[in-house]
Amino acid sequence: WLPYTDEWGNKFDDGETYDLIYPEVTIPEDAFYVPLQAKGKDIPYSDLRVRLESTIGIYGTGLLDAISDEDLRAQYQTEEKHGANLNPTVWKDGDFARYYTNTKQGDGTKYLPRYTYGLTRGSIQDGPGANAIWNITNVTRSDRRYHYMTPAYAQVASEDPEVQAKFYTYYPEWRKSGDVKKDIYDYLTSSELPADMTDEEYIDFMVWHRGLAVPSARDADSKEFQQGKKLFEEMGCATCHRPTWTTGDDQIRDPNNFFVGARASLLPRYPHQKIWPYTDMIQHQLQMKNNIRTGWCRTTPLWGRGLSMKATGASDRLHDCRARTVIEAIMWHGAKNSDARQSIEKFRKLSKEERKAVVTFIESI
Ligand code: HEC
Known part of the structure; x- marks a missing residue:
């Protein structure tokens, strides 16, 4: 400052x-x-x-x-x-x-x-709150089963030994090919991820967001x-x-x-x-x-x-x-x-x- x-x-x-x-x-x-x-x-x-x-x-x-x-x-x-x-x-x-x-x-x-x-x-409904809950936190939901992500980021992360070492511990369900680099890349760029947030939760969030006095x-x-x-x-x-x-x-x-x-x-x-x-x-x-x-x-x-x-x-x-x-x-x-x-x-x-x-x-x- x-x-x-x-x-x-x-x-x-x-x-x-x-x-x-x-x-x-x-x-x-x-x-x-x-x-x-x-x-x-x-x-x-x-x-x-x-x-x-x-x-x-x-x-x-x-x-x-x-x-x-x-x-x-x-x-x-x-x-x-x-x-x-x-x-x-x-x-x-x-x-x-x-x-x-x-x-x-x-x-x-x-x-x-x-x-x-x-x-x-x-x-x-597509403003800062509705977007931020997804693109800042990367919380997926039924209408956005993908991360806010660039291919360049996915590439670097997939080659990062620290990410590789922990990836299957965090995401055991993503042991798809066994090639950890490929699995990380596919996970980060997937558009078919499970929804972290249910529809009901997203609706509740938007009721609160619209209504906050x-x-x-x-x-x-x-x-x-x-x-x-x-x-x-x-x-x-x-x-x-x-x-x-x-x-x-x-x-x-x-x-x-x-x-x-x-x-x-x-x-x-x-x-x-x-x-x-x-x-x-x-x-x-x-x-x-x-x-x-x-x-x-x-x-x-x-x-x-x-x-x-x-x-x-x-x-x-x-x-x-x-x-x-x-x-x-x-x-x-x-x-x-x-x-x-x-x-x-x-x-x-x-x-x-x-x-x-x-x-x-x-x-x-
Ligand atoms: C030409 C338009 C304009 C005029 C005239 C104007 N403002 Fe602002 N005001 C702004 C804009 C734009 C911002 C946001 C600026 C930023 O954050 O960079 C702002 C921000 C503010 C903020 C801070 C808001 C916050 O909480 O972040 C205050 C307080 C404020 N104005 C008071 C005044 C007062 C008092 C006057 C008259 C003396 C005045 N403004 C005149 C456009 C104007």
């Missing part, structure tokens, strides 16, 4: 100071198990750059799934109309430039980008909260951190084709609810040092995040947890060419007491 000094010397005009740090990550070349590749091509170690990305809470993602496509599209249209800087790979000339599709398990239907900082996922806002009637809320709107924070949406019909849609027919009706739905996520669901560029990969980051929903200290003992914020407090998170918006520059100039003009009200408001929502 390296120290960072912004153009104001990490100081407000009234003398109050703050610290900023950012991560610089390197991974030694010999720590890589498999030769570095991108899109199937070897890449030299000297071309490697590492960026951190932490996950954010998955509560409330069911409610965000219930926002209608029309309303999401309208938000892009509004921002485009107001001349906002929009990621041309996501939205260009009045329409979406990319969608989320799943042709492997689904029929290639196009879903609007909604989830992850990179807007790489569509409906929650958002904590209610605290002290919303207090004077300080109300003052912070007003300032948040006046400074333009709310243009990106859009306070409220009303959900649509919330028909269950699954790019994987798992939650269809009778199964779709097992999942909870949240039609026509007024929700308060404080996000426009759109990416912006804050231009911070060692910024997120691609430089585009979806506006993080602010709901519930203020309980992080209580729930986890830490209140880290931003995509790589570089901000340890709300003030630090705000000041990382302040680069000269940041899309949020104007709101930070306004924030800097606030009195100490007003800044505190903004922080209290953000911690309370």
